[in-house]
Amino acid sequence: MAPQNSAFSNILFSIVLIFILCYNSYCCRGGTTTTSLDLHPTNEKPSDSNNEQGEILRFGGINNGHTKVSAKRMMSVADFGAKGDGKTDDSKAFLKAWKKACSSKNAVDLVIPKKKNYRLKPATFKGPCKSNITVKIDGAIEASADRSDYKRDVRHWIIFKKIQNLVVEGDGTIDGNGNIWWKNSCKINKSLPCTHAPTCFNDDEQALTFKECNNLTVENITIKDAQQMHLSFQKCLNVEARNLVVTAPEKSPNTDGIHVTGTQNIKIINSVIGTGDDCISIVSGSRNVQATNTTCGPGHGISIGSLGTGNSEAHVSDVMVDTAILNGTTNGVRIKTWQGGSGNANNMSFQNIVMYNVKNPIIIDQNYCDQDDPCDEQKSAVQITDITYKNITGTSASEVAVYFDCSKNYPCQHIVLQDINLVRDEDGKTAKASCKNVKLTQVGKVSPGCSRDLKEWFLKSTEEEEEKEEDIGHDQVVYYTDH
Incomplete structure (x- = not known):
């Protein structure tokens, strides 16, 4: 019996020793119970049994008796x-x-x-x-x-x-x-x-x-x-x-x-763009578009459109352009639509923007015509409403820094200019605004702004429009002018 007891003792001792070694290996590393076991030694390539090139598998840890396995x-x-x-x-x-x-x-x-x-x-x-x-x-x-x-x-x-x-x-x-x-x-x-x-x-x-x-x-x-x-x-x-x-x-x-x-639902963040056309162009079917911290130039600026080409229906909404620098671009922030189109472009905000020597800093063009032959005048247009321009400063390369050329039949509605300060880039000359067929509100200091003193303008003469005008604030006016 003595030899058997000795053998049993040796076996028991071995089990205890293995347990101690395992415990030290897994449990005594700063008190954590987490382990990371690489199934592929660093000097071996992963198995190709599943034809998986470059596969790496790792145990992620042991929790309540369940081993989490992640694979990449x-x-x-x-x-x-x-x-x-x-x-x-x-x-x-x-x-x-x-x-x-x-x-x-x-x-x-x-x-x-x-x-x-x-x-x-x-x-x-x-x-x-x-x-x-x-x-x-x-x-x-x-x-x-x-x-x-x-x-x-x-x-x-x-x-x-x-x-x-x-x-x-x-x-x-x-x-x-x-x-x-x-x-x-x-x-x-x-x-x-x-x-x-x-x-x-x-x-x-x-x-x-x-x-x-x-x-x-x-x-x-x-x-x-x-x-x-x-x-x-x-x-x-x-x-x-x-x-x-x-x-x-x-x-x-x-x-x-x-x-x-x-x-x-698209966010464009921290982009630096200089090309031969629009830095960012947003066209039909787009909604919830945010562009923040954009540097643009050279190029044609940040554009909504063109919309309504070929008498098509177009919809763009919920656009925010926030914090941008435009340097030497043809346009600044622009909305462009073709005559004959339909649909709407609405609920947009352009704010906290600095312009340097930009030819058309703020522009809405509902008579856009990118072709050699003149475009025929048409009655329908993409309706443009609820557009805000806020805290836009800098220099204009042209005399007209604010240009609204809207449709006679579908004038631009609910346009807001707030805290605008744009000047001519040459010799400190004053920049101007050209405003046609647009209903707008001017808030804070707006320069240049759409003036009440335009020589050619008149309010829409329907009774409905006159009733609406009674509720409009002192700095809001409707323009229908070829100025």
């Missing part, structure tokens, strides 16, 4: 054959990487590596995907310089479509290689016809497009020299675009910086 995959386009030498077409490799990432059951970081230049033809990255994807653009992506590569789709280069919870971020660059197209634009070469093709640029072509994406974040990237529009959000919901830099030469045609169409 790391992929690089280089793993799928992308060269990044600036010459090779890497389109197929990118699409293969996307297909793998989109089909993953675990969240994915899809990396475009640093110090590489990836050349791409037009490509569409489609959802829906099985899990969340973060695209980390750390290197450079450049559009193909071969114009024949765009025969199938002359309006888009890179599209992300129907994806939930997508994040696109990084300190890399997306280069549209637009210089090969601009010289063939009808707006540069007047001998070319303006039709829907890459040589024409009719406000359709986009370099980077997000279409029907929900809960989208785009941040920190640089987009430059787009074929036309740089960054477009189409029919998206819940978008944050932060810390973006968008650049193109001042004379590049139709190179809008950020274009918003049919999109709701």
Whole structure:
């Protein structure tokens, strides 16, 4: 019996020793019961049993006897054959990487590596995907310089479509290689016809497009020299675009910086934009749009529209532009609509804005006509109502700093000018306002303001309008003038 007792004692001692070692390992690290166990040693590659490239699994901790497991995959386009030498077409490799990432059951970081230049033809990255994807653009992506590569789709280069919870971020660059197209634009070469093709640029072509994406974040990237529009959000919901830099030469045609169409609940934060067209353009179907801390110039300013082209119906509402600097732009804050359109543009605020040498700092143009031939006068128009301009200061490059050219049949309604101080940029001359067919309120110090002393103006002569005027404050007036 003695040998058996000795063996039993040894076994018991071993169990106790193992328990003590385990306890010290897991429980005596600052009193925590949490552990992080890497299933893949640092000198080993993850198992490829599920063909999962770059997968990393970690135990997140032990709680009440239940082990929490989180999983995230790391992929690089280089793993799928992308060269990044600036010459090779890497389109197929990118699409293969996307297909793998989109089909993953675990969240994915899809990396475009640093110090590489990836050349791409037009490509569409489609959802829906099985899990969340973060695209980390750390290197450079450049559009193909071969114009024949765009025969199938002359309006888009890179599209992300129907994806939930997508994040696109990084300190890399997306280069549209637009210089090969601009010289063939009808707006540069007047001998070319303006039709829907890459040589024409009719406000359709986009370099980077997000279409029907929900809960989208785009941040920190640089987009430059787009074929036309740089960054477009189409029919998206819940978008944050932060810390973006968008650049193109001042004379590049139709190179809008950020274009918003049919999109709701979008925030554009801390953007620096200098292009050949609108820094930010907001068109029909867009609602709840906020643009804060925007630096714009060169370019055509921040625009609502154009709206109502081709006698179409258009709706834009609930827009706030807050805290912006516009430097040397053609326009400042602008609303532009075509005659013959219908619908409305309403509930908008432009506030805390500084202008430097801006040609048209504040402008509403309901007679917009971007064509060679004069536009025929039409009775219908997009109704513009409830627009506030507040705390806007700076210098105007033209004599007229405030310009309201509204429709006779659908005059601009409930326009507010509050605390406006705009002066001429040359020799301290006083700037002027031109106000046509607009009902407005002026609050605080407004210079220049729509004057009561205009030589050609008259109040609408219907009894209904006269009754309304009895309730209007002393600084509100209706203008119908060709001043």
